[in-house]
Amino acid sequence: MKIALVGYGKMGKIIDEIATKRGHEVVARLNETPTKENLNNPDVVIEFSQPEVAFSNIKTCLENKIPVVCGTTGWLEQKPAIEKIALENETGFLYGSNFSLGVNLFFALNENLAKLMQKFSDDYTCQLEEIHHIHKKDAPSGTAISIAEGIFKHSDYNSWKLDETEGTSLGIEAIREGEVPGTHSVYYRSEVDEIEIKHTAFNRNGFALGAVIAAEWLPGKVGNFGMKEVLGL
Template identity: 55%
Template sequence: MKIALVGYGKMGKAIEEIALNQNHEIVARLEKKPTQENLNGAEVAIEFSTPSTAYENVTACLEIGIPVVCGTTAWLDKLPQVKDICIKYNGGFIYSSNYSLGVNLFFEINKRAAEIMHKYQEYTVHIEEIHHTEKKDAPSGTAITLAEEIIPIYGFDGWKLSYKTNNNLLGIEAKRVHDVPGTHTVIYNSPIDDIEFKHVAHSRKGFAIGALIAAEWLIGKKGIFTMKDVLGF
């Protein structure tokens, strides 16, 4: 598989290491807008850049005809436009807030837990996420995905950046601690006990492996997909 890494920060380098060990070829390492020339014949682009550049990067690849696996978060106000462009150019596109296989299993567990727990009003629910101090967005895209699974089940109006849930808004607490790859906890509190569902990432390796699995799956496909499609959920 010939891969273009669009965004060559910590995630890009983690993906590169695993890809080379799996005998894939990195044909481009970009920190600027992709073009026909600098993509160097890539079969797929894996995009982990910044919230301010993700939209331009993804749309450029789709217009050129390169399928895109995107993991950048905090730009999703423009996701509808990306979907329109993907359809217009008959492209292939996957977005996920987190490509870790374990996190995507956690998403499924989170949804099922919310379906059970919302029937018991003595429990309140909120989310806590912890990441490294270099993370640019808060809350994390993964925390927002967890929230978006809970909100319709509970009938919340939305979420807010807060350590508690009130005013019909689901609370998401975001903490920044040096060198933490990512910890997400969904917490149900009652006066007599607490129930917690937690995912702890030990390194970026899980995210990188999942992104590569998604890229392999996407080649040759047309449409807009998520990790649910990749994993067959």
Template identity: 55%
Template structure:
């Protein structure tokens, strides 16, 4: 498989290393205004750039007929526009707030627990996410996905709030420290006890391997998909 990497920071370089180990070829890289290779040579583009660059990167790939796997967060106010464009151009697209296989299993576990806890109103859900100090967006896209999974199964809670809690919202506590790769915890807190589930990333390799897996799966497909499709979780 020939890959384009749109975004060539820490994650892009990790993807390059692991993709090369799997026998794939990197034919194009882009970081800011710096480009190397030919985008049109790529079978699939993996997009881990910045919120400011993500939409234009994705549109460029659609124009060239190149499937896109995007893991950039912070641009989702434009998500519906991108989905419409993908369908209009008969393109292929996968977006995930987190491509780690473990995190996507955690998403399903989170929804199962949310359904189990729904009748027990005395338990209040809370989310905590911890990331490295260079992460620009807060809360993380992963934490938002977790919150959405809980809200889907709650009659009382209607939204999430960053570092703020009220009777109608889930609080997401966002912490930035050191070089933490990503830790997410869901607590159901009552006056009697607390039930918790947690995912902790030890390296960035899990995110990168999941993105490569998604790219392998997306080759020769058309349409809009998710990691649930890739992992057969639907």
């Protein structure tokens, strides 16, 4: 395939390397605003940029009928508008707060645990924790928000807040230290014990590989998708 990379930071460079190894051609490497001309007619765009420019980047690509795989977090209040644009232009949009295979298995595990714990909500309080490198601009992480949303489906929690859990508001502690690629934990605590599930990323390669796999899957599809569809979870 021909792939355009919009956002060419650390993730973009790793995606470039993995895509090339898998036999794809990277036809654009952009840190500037994408246009029909500088995208160089790709089959798909992979967008890992910054929250403040993600919406306009994606909008431009979709309006040119180019499918987009997006891994930028921190802009999701505008996601419904992007999903509408994808449908209006009869192309595909795929958002992932985290493209790692392990994290997407973790999402499924998290929902199953939330279902089990639903019966014991009087005994256990849920709390989330995420740890990332000091350069990460948004807090909590998009992955943590996805985890929280999975819990909302099977519990009385209906919103999240930075800090401790309170009532129906699920607490997320966001820690920024060193060069940590990403660690996410879900705790269920009672007066007598604690249940914990945890995912730890060792590097960014898993995120990049998942994004390329998503880009291989998306072309030719119309609609809005996530890694759940790509992986058949």
